[in-house]
């Protein structure tokens with residue numbers, strides 16, 4: 001059984017503004033332009049503003065009529081993108097397989113992560129807490145066995161929600177909802193279903209697969225499957241990072257051993273920080289040496305236990321450096337123009353069965 005999470009930040013742009021400016025907290029905040037803008041639309045608004053009926057895509061003028069005392073802000077995309085990036089770093093601490101679907105929303109493949117928690121509820125809380133501690137923002141989380149159910153679930157208890165839908169709860173929690181909640185059922189399809197007497201997701205099942213296909217073709221088959229909780233779509237990891245590395249090109253070719261070792265140490269520290277920010281550990285260390293005549297060699301060492309500490313990376317890099325450079329005949333020790341270190345075979349789960357330390 002797969003466990004898929006869907007995370008969606010609450011009133012994302014507005015919450016970031018309230019976080020960074022305490023005087024906005026508890027107030028109706030509308031992002032999307034000036035109050036007297038003639039043409040703008042609302043990007044989003046705080047939950048305080050939603051009570052007045054304001055919502056995304058509404059003309060700013062209409063929003064100002066509904067909630068005259070609201071605070072209107074133009075928004076700061078660069079900041080929201082930065083927060084979105086940090087959000088992904090938190091996801092990476094739970095799983096290497098996550099699929100961002102918008103600036104504030106992602107699917108997470110959590111089947112492995114679940115093994116580290118006593119319950120799905122505990123896993124969901126840990127995810128929310130991770131986001132809250134690092135970003136000081138709330139998210140709504142849905143956990144289910146399919147993308148479709150996880151997405152519907154994350155929306156059910158917004159804001160700051162957590163909803164777990166296991167197959168046995170599907171009919172009770174999701175089955176009773178409007179067909180509009182299903183991925184791919186828009187206003188038109190919903191209207192046609194309504195004419196067939198189909199209002200809830202459970203109603204779709206009563207129609208039978210043939211009737212759905214007759215009415216909507218292939219799309220009908222898809223809707224019918226979703227109504228039974230069948231959705232084989234996997235979490236698609238946009239970019240599986242294969243390694244984290246860094247290299248230094250010297251201003252002048254270098255053959256001074258202490259300086260070269262110092263460079264290795266600095267590279268190791270930098271790589272360690274980046275691995276830890278992403279919640280990753282690596283099982284291989286690669287040393288790259290480029291000599292003054294551009295001859296380039298790489299040498300890799302595997303470690304038995306995944307590492308991310310700078311001292312561990314440095315020890316591995318140093319071992320390779322001694323073997324490939326220091327221990328060579330003086331005549332075979334070229335001056336170097338570049339030295340690089342990378343850590344690969346990345347994992348987001350540190351293996352707990354330790355066989356041995358670094359060589």
Ligand code: TTP
Nearest residue numbers: 008009010011012013014043044045056057104
């Ligand atoms: P949403 O997740 O749809 O909305 P939200 O996070 O503001 O509120 P909630 O999820 O709690 O209902 O969209 C995320 C961000 O995307 C939103 O903060 C602003 C932006 N956005 C727009 O710019 N225009 C839009 O029409 C929508 C829907 C969102």
Ligand code: MG
Nearest residue numbers: 008009010104
């Ligand atoms: Mg959101």
